[in-house]
Amino acid sequence: MKAIQVKEPGNLQVVEMEAPEIIHPSEVKIRMKVMGICGSDMHILHGENPFASYPRVIGHEVAGEIVEIGEEVTALKVGDKVVIEPMTSCGECYACQQGRPNVCEKVEVYGVHREGGGRETMVMPESLVHKVDESLDWKEIALIEPFTIGAQSIYRGQVQEGDHVFIIGAGPIGLCCLKMAKQAGAKVAISDINEKRLAFAERWGADDLINPQQENVEEQVSRWTSGMGANVVIDAVGLPQTVEQAIAVTSVAARVVLLGFDQKFSEIAQVGITKKELTICGSRLQTHRFGPVVEMFNSQQLHVEDLVSHQYDLNEAKEAFQLMEEAHPEVRKVIIKL
Ligand SMILES: NC(=O)c1ccc[n+]([C@@H]2O[C@H](COP(=O)([O-])OP(=O)(O)OC[C@H]3O[C@@H](n4cnc5c(N)ncnc54)[C@H](O)[C@@H]3O)[C@@H](O)[C@H]2O)c1
Numbered sequence: 218m219k220a221i222q223v224k225e226p227g228n229l230q231v232v233e234m235e236a237p238e239i240i241h242p243s244e245v246k247i248r249m250k251v252m253g254i255c256g257s258d259m260h261i262l263h264g265e266n267p268f269a270s271y272p273r274v275i276g277h278e279v280a281g282e283i284v285e286i287g288e289e290v291t292a293l294k295v296g297d298k299v300v301i302e303p304m305t306s307c308g309e310c311y312a313c314q315q316g317r318p319n320v321c322e323k324v325e326v327y328g329v330h331r332e333g334g335g336r337e338t339m340v341m342p343e344s345l346v347h348k349v350d351e352s353l354d355w356k357e358i359a360l361i362e363p364f365t366i367g368a369q370s371i372y373r374g375q376v377q378e379g380d381h382v383f384i385i386g387a388g389p390i391g392l393c394c395l396k397m398a399k400q401a402g403a404k405v406a407i408s409d410i411n412e413k414r415l416a417f418a419e420r421w422g423a424d425d426l427i428n429p430q431q432e433n434v435e436e437q438v439s440r441w442t443s444g445m446g447a448n449v450v451i452d453a454v455g456l457p458q459t460v461e462q463a464i465a466v467t468s469v470a471a472r473v474v475l476l477g478f479d480q481k482f483s484e485i486a487q488v489g490i491t492k493k494e495l496t497i498c499g500s501r502l503q504t505h506r507f508g509p510v511v512e513m514f515n516s517q518q519l520h521v522e523d524l525v526s527h528q529y530d531l532n533e534a535k536e537a538f539q540l541m542e543e544a545h546p547e548v549r550k551v552i553i554k555l
């Protein structure tokens with residue numbers, strides 16, 4: 218079978234390797250169909266992901282069709298369209314016991330810590346495979362995983378109907394957060410320095426658009442909320458200054474959700490946090506979000522296919538990554554047909 222492998226930092230190839238076989242009776246074999254390219258795949262390619270080892274088959278936004286099932290598999294059958302939940306946990310540490318396996322001490326992500334789904338065939342435990350509706354096309358199914366990241370942020374920020382939510386960054390993740398916040402009945406303002414992405418966010422229902430290069434973000438959020446400030450702020454950029462901004466634009470009793478992995482320090486005065494009694498939290502991967510997000514996709518509520526701006530074939534994987542590298546303003550989600 219063919220697979221998309223980062224051999225070492227800077228060297229991505231489509232390689233030939235042996236196809237995996239079912240070993241455990243609770244596993245399924247999947248003919249992979251689609252892979253979305255994510256910012257974290259780019260980090261692995263650049264040697265900037267501390268968790269990745271090389272060579273590594275990448276791909277965690279992946280889906281395919283079941284071609285074989287183990288003897289103990291009950292919920293899935295040959296021919297089912299499925300999406301992969303690309304994460305494993307130990308089941309024993311404090312996080313796991315708290316029902317938060319996404320921050321397990323030993324969490325492993327397929328495509329990062331272990332071999333991913335950017336390949337023609339993959340074997341997975343039944344428990345990490347979610348059946349999706351027959352009527353969905355692969356382009357849509359490829360978006361389910363990033364939408365679970367958005368869903369987790371909405372959950373962590375306790376977004377409620379009528380809340381004013383400010384999302385910093387209209388990249389694929391910020392846009393997934395936008396759609397999920399709108400689904401929750403919130404009003405949403407979103408910022409980006411890329412006008413094309415802002416225009417797309419407007420199409421997806423954003424109530425207010427802010428370009429920080431053209432206007433003062435604090436003033437604009439204040440105006441948009443009639444002086445109250447945002448009840449929930451989601452930082453989907455992850456720079457030291459966006460973390461500072463996120464805290465500065467809050468209302469009283471607000472929630473601030475951070476998604477970035479930057480190691481640089483932000484400068485924040487405690488008084489602003491205490492006085493407003495802010496809840497500041499991280500949001501990493503997802504916990505139990507696949508079920509509800511798959512349900513939303515199945516019921517055709519979302520209409521999100523247009524997030525995919527470019528599609529490539531497996532043998533064009535290098536071109537697809539090159540396009541991501543060039544960061545054209547009109548590029549949103551790039552997918553590879555496997
Ligand atoms: N926590 C998680 O589980 C998780 C999962 C996936 C991605 N992420 C993180 O989420 C972030 C967003 O991911 P993405 O794939 O959408 O990235 P992306 O790079 O495609 O999008 C980021 C967007 O932010 C915009 N931007 C840059 N500076 C800005 C500023 N000062 N104000 C407003 N917008 C600004 C960019 O123009 C771009 O459109 C990244 O930090 C990524 O590492 C976290």
Ligand SMILES: [Zn+2]
Nearest residue numbers: 255256257278
């Ligand atoms: Zn991703």
Ligand SMILES: [Zn+2]
Nearest residue numbers: 307310313321
């Ligand atoms: Zn654990």
